[in-house]
Amino acid sequence: MTTRLHLHLLSDSTGETLENIAKAALAQFDDVETVRHFWPMVRTEMHLDRILAEIAQNPGLVVYTLVNPAMRRTLETRCAGLGLPAVAPLDPVNDALSAMLGQQAKARPGRQHVLDAAYFARVDAIQWTIAHDDGIAHEEWEEADIVLAGVSRSSKTPTSIYLANRGFKT
Template identity: 75%
Template structure:
C-alpha cells in the first residue's frame, strides 16, 4: 500500500476540488491518500498557516485559487519546498480560453452569483427532505425531478445527492397493493424517472437492511417471486407513462445522479431551455 499526503486548497467550498481528487485517486490501486482539506483560503495569513502543515506533511498540492497574488505565493512556497503543485482547473480553462478567444477574469458580480447558487441548493435540500418517501405529493409540481421505484431502490440517497447539486427532488415508493397518488401521472414541470434494480441485487439489499434492524431475514419482503412481481409492476408503470429508467443494479449513487442530470438537461434542451 502506497501512502501519499494530498493537500487540497480552495478559495471556495472546495467541493469541485474534492471530486477531482477523489476521481483521480480512484484510478490507482493500493493507494492510501491522506487528505488535508483547506477550503475558504483567501488571505496570506491563512495560507501561511496551511504551509506549516504542508511542510510537516509533504505531498501533492492541488489548488483552485482565483486570487493571482495568493496563487503565486503558494506556488513560490511549494517550489521552495520542492513539492509538486497543480492548479486543478488550468487545463480546462486554458482550453476554453483558446476556443473562446478571451482571457478568464474575476467578475464583480461573481460573489452574488455564487450566493444565489448556494441558496438555491439549500432550498433544494430542504424541499427534498420534506418530500421523501411519497410525502407532500400535493407539492410535487414544484419539483425538478421525481424518482419512482420499489422499496430499497436507492431513491432517497439519489434524491439527496441530486438536491446537493441544486435539483428539487421528490421520491415515491411503488407498492402494488398501494397505488401512488393520481397526481404522479399528471405532472408537467418535473421529470419523472423510474429506478429499477435486478431481483437478486434487490433481495441482497433488503436482506442486509433487515439484518441491520435485527429482524428476520426471510420474509415476503425478500421472497424472489414477490420481488419479481414488484419489479414487473414498476416496469409496467414506467413503460406505460414513457418515463426514463435508470438501472441501479451496478451503478453508484453518483453515477445514477449523473445519468439523471444528463436526462434532465436533454429535456430542457428539447424544450428550448438552457442547461441547469
C-alpha cells in the first residue's frame, strides 16, 4: 500500500543541500508517493507567511535550512500549532562543529556557494569539454584530464559533461 506524503522543503538559499538530504532520506523508504513542495530563497516573514498557509492546506513533514533565528522560531511555532514536525537537518552537525571548534556558527545563508578557484576550475573544465566534444580540436587532447573513447551512442558526451561538472577536462 502506497503512503502519500506532503514534504515541505524550505531554504533561505538555493535549497540544493536540502533537496539532497531529503532525497537521501526518502531513498530509505518504499511505497511512498511524495508530493514535494519546494521553496528556496525564503528570506522574509511575508514569504514565510505565504508558505505556512500552503503548509496548512497540505499538512506534512516540514524540513528546513533557515539561519535567521526569528524566521526559524516563527516556522517552528506555527508548525507546532498545526501539529506538524519541523526538522532542521543541519542543526546536529552545526552543534557538533560548534562544540569541537569552540565557536558559534555564522548565520549566513548560502555560504557554501562561493565563487572560489574550485568553482572557476569547474567552469573552465565544462567549457573545455564542450569545445572538445566529439573529437573536436584533437590536437589539444594532451590538456585533458580524461579522454573517453568508445563506439557511437555509448554515452560519451553525457559522461564527459558529468565529469566536467566535477572539474575534469574530458
